[in-house]
Amino acid sequence: xxxxxxxxxxxxxxxxxxxxxxxxxxxxxxxxxxxxxxxxxxxxxxxxxxxxxxxxxxxxxxxxxxxxxxxxxxxxxxxxxxxxxxxxxxxxxxxxxxxxxxxxxxxxxxxxxxxxxxxxxxxxxxxxxxxxxxxxxxxxxxxxxxxxxxxxxxxxxxxxxxxxxxxxxxxxxxxxxxxxxxxxxxxxxxxxxxxxxxxxxxxxxxxxxxxxxxxxxxxxxxxxxxxxxxxxxxxxxxxxxxxxxxxxxxxxxxxxxxxxxxxxxxxxxxxxxxxxxxxxxxxxxxxxxxxxxxxxxxxxxxxxxxxxxxxxxxxxxxxxxxxxxxxxxxxxxxxxxxxxx
Amino acid sequence: xxxxxxxxxxxxxxxxxxxxxxxxxxxxxxxxxxxxxxxxxxxxxxxxxxxxxxxxxxxxxxxxxxxxxxxxxxxxxxxxxxxxxxxxxxxxxxxxxxxxxxxxxxxxxxxxxxxxxxxxxxxxxxxxxxxxxxxxxxxxxxxxxxxxxxxxxxxxxxxxxxxxxxxxxxxxxxxxxxxxxxxxxxxxxxxxxxxxxxxxxxxxxxxxxxxxxxxxxxxxxxxxxxxxxxxxxxxxxxxxxxxxxxxxxxxxxxxxxxxxxxxxxxxxxxxxxxxxxxxxxxxxxxxxxxxxxxxxxxxxxxxxx
Numbered sequence: 001x002x003x004x005x006x007x008x009x010x011x012x013x014x015x016x017x018x019x020x021x022x023x024x025x026x027x028x029x030x031x032x033x034x035x036x037x038x039x040x041x042x043x044x045x046x047x048x049x050x051x052x053x054x055x056x057x058x059x060x061x062x063x064x065x066x067x068x069x070x071x072x073x074x075x076x077x078x079x080x081x082x083x084x085x086x087x088x089x090x091x092x093x094x095x096x097x098x099x100x101x102x103x104x105x106x107x108x109x110x111x112x113x114x115x116x117x118x119x120x121x122x123x124x125x126x127x128x129x130x131x132x133x134x135x136x137x138x139x140x141x142x143x144x145x146x147x148x149x150x151x152x153x154x155x156x157x158x159x160x161x162x163x164x165x166x167x168x169x170x171x172x173x174x175x176x177x178x179x180x181x182x183x184x185x186x187x188x189x190x191x192x193x194x195x196x197x198x199x200x201x202x203x204x205x206x207x208x209x210x211x212x213x214x215x216x217x218x219x220x221x222x223x224x225x226x227x228x229x230x231x232x233x234x235x236x237x238x239x240x241x242x243x244x245x246x247x248x249x250x251x252x253x254x255x256x257x258x259x260x261x262x263x264x265x266x267x268x269x270x271x272x273x274x275x276x277x278x279x280x281x282x283x284x285x286x287x288x289x290x291x292x293x294x295x296x297x298x299x300x301x302x303x304x305x306x307x308x309x310x311x312x313x314x315x316x317x318x319x320x321x322x323x324x325x326x327x328x329x330x331x332x333x334x335x336x337x338x339x340x341x
Numbered sequence: 342x343x344x345x346x347x348x349x350x351x352x353x354x355x356x357x358x359x360x361x362x363x364x365x366x367x368x369x370x371x372x373x374x375x376x377x378x379x380x381x382x383x384x385x386x387x388x389x390x391x392x393x394x395x396x397x398x399x400x401x402x403x404x405x406x407x408x409x410x411x412x413x414x415x416x417x418x419x420x421x422x423x424x425x426x427x428x429x430x431x432x433x434x435x436x437x438x439x440x441x442x443x444x445x446x447x448x449x450x451x452x453x454x455x456x457x458x459x460x461x462x463x464x465x466x467x468x469x470x471x472x473x474x475x476x477x478x479x480x481x482x483x484x485x486x487x488x489x490x491x492x493x494x495x496x497x498x499x500x501x502x503x504x505x506x507x508x509x510x511x512x513x514x515x516x517x518x519x520x521x522x523x524x525x526x527x528x529x530x531x532x533x534x535x536x537x538x539x540x541x542x543x544x545x546x547x548x549x550x551x552x553x554x555x556x557x558x559x560x561x562x563x564x565x566x567x568x569x570x571x572x573x574x575x576x577x578x579x580x581x582x583x584x585x586x587x588x589x590x591x592x593x594x595x596x597x598x599x600x601x602x603x604x605x606x607x608x609x610x611x612x613x614x615x616x617x618x619x620x621x622x623x624x625x626x627x628x629x630x631x632x633x634x635x636x637x638x639x640x641x642x643x644x645x646x
Contacts, residue, residue, distance in 0.1 A: 046547075053550035054472035057462040061519045062478070064459075065485055068516035072493035079495055089502055137387055140379035150632030151391045153639070154398060157624040159579035161599035162617035166401045168603070169412065169610055177400065177417045213394060214639060221640035241377075270489045273581040277603045296582070299491055304586060309495050316491045323489065 073320075080314040086307030099314035109315070111290055112298035113322070115200065119275075119294060120268030123204035128260055130212045132253070135219035136245060149220075152213035160273035163206055168278050171202045199278070199292045206274045211267075215260050222256035223249060258334055262327065269323045272296030295319045398621070404614040405429070412610045428615035432602065436616050437590065441598035442623070448510055448594055449577035452517045456573045457566050459519035464527025465558045469540055479528070485521045490582050498586055512587040513594065517577060523569050526642050530565035531558070568638030571631055578624055595620040 083095040103109045134152060142148055155163065170177045171192035179189040192202045226249065234244045271294045276283040278292065284301035286293020293301070295315065303312025379387075406425035407418050432438055466472070467479050493516070501512045535558065543553045559566070584594050590601045602616045628635065 046549075049550050051472075054466040054470040054475070056550075057466035057470070057554075058478060058482075058524075060459040061463045061482065061521070061524055064516070064519050065521075068497065069485065069488055069493050072496040073488065075496035076492055079499075084495075084499075089499060134387075134390055137379070137383050137390075140377055140383055142379050142383075142387075146633050146636065148387060148391065149636045150628060152394055153632065153636060154625070154628060155394050157575060157628045158398065158621050159596055159599070159624075160581050161579075161596045161603065162401075162621045163397070165599065165603045165613050165617045166397050166404075169404060169614065170397065170400070172413075175413045175415045175417055180416050209393070209397065217636060217639045266487060266489070270491060270582075272491075277600065280608070281604055283604055296489075296491060300582075300586075303495060309499070313495045316489075316495065319489060320492055323487065327487065 076313045076316050079310055080317050082310050084308075084310040084313070086304065086309055089309075092310075095310060099311050100318075103311065103314050103318065108290060108293070108298060109318075112286075112293050112295045115286070115290075115292055116269060116271060116294045116296075119200050119204050119207075119271060119292065120265070122200065123207035123271075124261070124264045124268055126204075127208045127212050128215060128257070128264065130208070131215035131260075132219050132250075132257075134212065134216035135223055136249070138216065138220050139223045149217060152216055154213070155210045156214045158210065160206075160210070161277055163210055164274050164277035167202065167206045167209070168280070193278075194288060194291075196289070196291045199287055203271075203274050203278050203292050206278070207268075207271070211264070215264075218260060219253060219256060222253050226252045254337070258330070262330055265326055265330065266323065269319060269326070270296050272300065276300065295322075398625070401614050401618050401621075405611060405618045407611050409609040409611045412614075424611060425615070428611045429619060431609070431612045432616035432619055435605075435612060436598040436602040437593060438595070438598055438616060438619055441593045441595045441620075444510060444593065445578055445595040445623075448514055449574050451514050452577040453570050453573045455518040456520055456523045457570045460523030460527045460569060461531075461558065461562050461566055462554065463519070463524040464529075465531055465535075465554065465562070467524065467528040468531040469535060469537060469558075479525075482521045482524055494583055494586055497583070501587060508588055508592045510588075510592070513580070513584045516583065517580070520573070520576075522642075523573060526569055526572075527562060527565060530641070531562055534565070535561040565638075565641075568634055568641070571627065571635050572638055572642075574627070575624055575635070 079092070080099050081095060081097070082092045083098070084092050138145065138148060138152070158166075171179075173179065173189060173191050173193065176192070178192070182188075182190065190198050192198045230248045230252070231244055234248050239247060275286050275292045275294050275297050279285060279287060284293075284297060284305045286297050286301075296319070299312050299315040299319065302315060303309050402425075403418055403421055404412055405428050407422040408424055411418055411422065463482075467475060467482075497512075497516065501507055501509075506512050539557050539561070540553055543557050548556070579596065580594075581596050581600075584597050585600050588594060588597045590597070593601065599616055599620050602613050
């Protein structure tokens with residue numbers, strides 16, 4: 001803070017000079033500048049600094065993005081058109097669209113697409129709904145409000161790996177805590193590993209657990225930014241709390257909801273660690289019937305377990321294209337919603 | 342002033358203070374939920390949410406203090422047993438968690454420092470400097486968040502094989518040295534927290550861009566840099582996909598070690614739980630110490646996100 005105060009103290013004299021004027025000019029006007037040659041050199045250096053520095057500041061991001069995302073992304077496209085095997089990395093032969101035709105005619109691929117979609121929906125929808133509810137509660141004046149918020153965020157501190165290991169044990173068939181709790185309400189033991197819906201529910205619940213608090217904080221921030229007058233006029237119109245929530249809070253949250261939907265969609269499309277570890281030893285298969293093998297898992301399985309990196313590349317690009325289509329649909333829906341307002 | 346207060350942009354602080362003032366004048370504000378006192382029912386529901394958030398973690402510790410055989414029995418244990426230290430030790434040795442922890446500290450620490458510095462520089466440029474294509478480049482930066490990491494891992498894997506870098510830590514550090522999220526986060530903060538007059542004043546004094554960054558931008562950005570550092574550390578500590586491809590049990594990070602622990606052929610569940618507990622402990626401690634700042638950071642990143 002001290003440094004910025006010093007800088008502030010300097011701001012008074014600066015008012016005389018137009019912003020962006022080279023320092024040499026200001027000094028020259030006071031008649032104590034350097035000799036002409038050095039002065040123009042310094043001025044040039046200053047101008048160059050002004051021009052180049054923004055690019056220098058953003059360049060680390062773009063260089064690293066180029067080197068570790070953009071170039072690899074293009075290479076992935078290139079490899080997806082080749083036969084690349086993990087066992088013989090040097091031998092890369094042109095395969096045309098074979099990896100893609102192979103993929104699109106594979107039941108496992110479509111199974112993975114379907115699973116990714118199903119798990120994506122049953123993890124995102126309850127998660128965001130619960131997050132809005134939780135945010136609404138956290139938005140009341142609470143005792144120890146910070147403590148509540150930190151507590152709701154602790155699952156976010158737990159890594160995918162740690163969380164999944166714990167949930168896998170909670171969901172075990174014999175002696176699992178979940179099945180034991182269910183027996184009190186008269187539900188027989190569920191085979192969370194083997195059954196279709198059971199395993200997908202279990203995997204989704206890990207995602208829901210880890211991210212609900214995080215999203216709640218995002219919604220809470222948005223709720224606190226809603227102007228109070230909106231509630232005041234709603235109250236004057238006789239709206240009760242629920243009506244205020246329904247007709248003031250929710251519409252005001254719409255941009256934030258869309259933001260979280262987009263982010264969650266991106267996350268759901270890439271879902272990988274949870275189903276991998278949920279499967280234990282043969283995790284990359286996504287269960288004995290591939291019942292929870294997601295696209296991310298399928299890619300890892302094909303690339304690093306089966307050893308077909310060309311096909312894995314094709315899966316990665318298919319995943320990206322699906323994501324782009326979903327994003328486009330999201331945007332179209334948003335525009336339609338906005339127009340209908 | 343606490344860090345989290347500082348981390349609020351001045352405009353927000355002003356709005357908040359104004360609201361508080363208004364609220365207190367009227368005794369109670371009609372609308373905005375925050376000013377309504379929570380009823381008992383609210384607390385009940387919050388306790389349920391809190392239990393749901395904490396119970397799996399507490400139960401991890403319970404399971405880590407039992408034996409594998411006990412964990413397979415019904416009813417499952419609900420209270421601590423006497424095997425915690427034995428299991429922690431077993432996890433530490435079997436999964437190489439000592440190396441893993443050290444590696445994760447190196448990896449996450451390096452990524453954190455670098456991300457914070459580079460993101461602040463780029464965020465400053467986007468927030469306060471005028472340059473050609475800046476709007477386009479910013480849009481591009483945000484757009485890069487859409488690209489799944491899966492799109493890059495195959496070539497990266499082939500490159501590190503070529504370079505003979507398999508199993509070396511730089512393979513997981515280099516790709517994460519700066520993030521689009523960090524850049525955007527710092528831009529949003531500096532847009533409001535750094536008055537342009539300060540920069541102009543320093544300029545008029547003849548300060549070079551680097552001096553401006555050092556003496557004006559970094560001091561103004563410090564609270565947000567701290568928050569970004571915490572968020573980045575959590576992210577880097579928990580990163581999963583690329584580390585399990587690039588590294589193996591010879592030289593693991595914590596997540597890689599947990600992965601091999603969980604996919605081992607003779608799984609001792611109590612030891613696995615001890616490993617999960619150990620691997621999460623550093624972040625839980627960080628949350629205990631800096632939870633308020635982390636919460637503030639996420640909320641702040643959100644509003645304008």
